[in-house]
Amino acid sequence: MQPTLIMAAVPRELALLNAALEDVVVTTGAFPASEGFIGPSRLVCCAAGIGKANAAAASAVLIEQYQPRRIIITGCGGAYPGSGLAVGDLAIASEELFGDEGTVTPRGWLDLKQMGLPLLQLGEQNWYGTIPLALHETEKVLQLADSHGLRLTRGRFVTVSACSGTKERGLELARRHQAICENMEGAAIALNALRYGVPCLEIRGISNLVEDRDLSRWEIDRAVESAQRLVIKVIAELESQ
Numbered sequence: 001m002q003p004t005l006i007m008a009a010v011p012r013e014l015a016l017l018n019a020a021l022e023d024v025v026v027t028t029g030a031f032p033a034s035e036g037f038i039g040p041s042r043l044v045c046c047a048a049g050i051g052k053a054n055a056a057a058a059s060a061v062l063i064e065q066y067q068p069r070r071i072i073i074t075g076c077g078g079a080y081p082g083s084g085l086a087v088g089d090l091a092i093a094s095e096e097l098f099g100d101e102g103t104v105t106p107r108g109w110l111d112l113k114q115m116g117l118p119l120l121q122l123g124e125q126n127w128y129g130t131i132p133l134a135l136h137e138t139e140k141v142l143q144l145a146d147s148h149g150l151r152l153t154r155g156r157f158v159t160v161s162a163c164s165g166t167k168e169r170g171l172e173l174a175r176r177h178q179a180i181c182e183n184m185e186g187a188a189i190a191l192n193a194l195r196y197g198v199p200c201l202e203i204r205g206i207s208n209l210v211e212d213r214d215l216s217r218w219e220i221d222r223a224v225e226s227a228q229r230l231v232i233k234v235i236a237e238l239e240s241q
Contacts, residue, residue: 003035003042004235005068005198007059009185011047012221013075016228018045031058038232041239044068048185052159055185059192070137070238071193071200074231076207076223077157077181080174081167085181085206087219090152090226092141093202096187097177098129099158109176120195131190134199137238141201141230144237150230155180157202159187170210181206203227203234 008014014034018024021036021043033046044066048058059071073093079085098119102111111129112119118126138154145152156179164170164182173182186202193200205223 001042002069003044003066004238005059005062005066005071006043006045006231007055007062007071007073007185007189008045008047008075008224009050009055010075013224014045014047014228016225017043017231020232021045029061031061033062038235039239041235043235051184052161052188055188056192059189063192063196063198068198070134071189071198072231072234073186073189073200073202073204074224074227075183075185075204076220076227077183077204078163078170078208078210079181079206080170080179080210082171082174083153083155083180085153085209087206087208087217088222088226089206090145090150090230091157091181091204091206092138092152092154093133093157093186093190093204094138094154095133095156096131096190096202097156097158097179098131098187099160099173099177099182100162101129120191122195127191127194129187131187131194133190134201137199137201140238141203141234144233145230148233152230153180157186157204158182160184164210165213167211174210182210201234203230 024036205227207223
């Protein structure tokens, strides 16, 4: 049975999922993972580390090793001004965007498409800074959330190397990319999923608003627990189909 690969940055973002696993085998190596079952569903859970470099390397290694049937990215995210999201809300990505890849010129920002530099070429198809996610599975998750009375917002996610610690920066990225939240890993995993032809979903809990940085207003545990509880429901739903 091909597993579902669950990826996050740090262990607290997978704690509930790992606690729910049965018949667990912990693999060692560059990117240790927990392999086990929730009901009939086989899962591989990996906290790959912070940032795009860790996410890209780990997802490539784990896709090669496990040949997963799908990938679910989870964890926390920061919501942009104007997104309508609040701390504790749930969000699902319609697309992932590389927020830093491009160039700043005297006339403004140029993205990779404007520069003519694709991140991935498959045949005659080019992908630049915007990476698609699994549409069919995303629709199923939205329906599932609705059936459970959960508020789940769909929109574009931005992956950054430097988190936005000011409201001004958040507004800049939100307007540039028409996005609802940011994180540090998602686009890198989504790009490898696209490269290998593996359906990919991304579900995050909102831990903070992108504003002038104030850690006293953040609720990381609440955000990651909410995201994992939804992921567990999603796994059961998708596997049953």
